[in-house]
Amino acid sequence: MTTATAPIFTATCRRGHVTHGDADTVGRNGGHLRCACGALTAARVLAVTVKPDHRCGVKCTSALGATCDCSCGGKRHGSDHAA
Numbered sequence: 001m002t003t004a005t006a007p008i009f010t011a012t013c014r015r016g017h018v019t020h021g022d023a024d025t026v027g028r029n030g031g032h033l034r035c036a037c038g039a040l041t042a043a044r045v046l047a048v049t050v051k052p053d054h055r056c057g058v059k060c061t062s063a064l065g066a067t068c069d070c071s072c073g074g075k076r077h078g079s080d081h082a083a
């Protein structure tokens with residue numbers, strides 16, 4: 001059995017805020033995330049490819065898509081758009 005990290009879920013609310021959650025908050029098959037602004041938003045699994053030598057920067061923190069190729073493992077993905 002491979003040690004897969006728990007999926008990170010991401011949701012972009014209608015005001016454009018990006019929220020992250022883990023499988024415990026969202027449920028394994030997806031669900032909804034409550035944005036800090038109050039909007040309940042459908043969550044998508046963030047497809048994370050960890051690239052240890054790719055330094056995390058604006059390309060990641062300003063991203064709106066659900067794909068992350070970065071050393072942060074998705075933790076900072078879209079964080080510029082947090083509520």
Ligand SMILES: [Zn+2]
Nearest residue numbers: 056060070072
């Ligand atoms: Zn990053």
Ligand SMILES: [Zn+2]
Nearest residue numbers: 060068070077
């Ligand atoms: Zn990213």
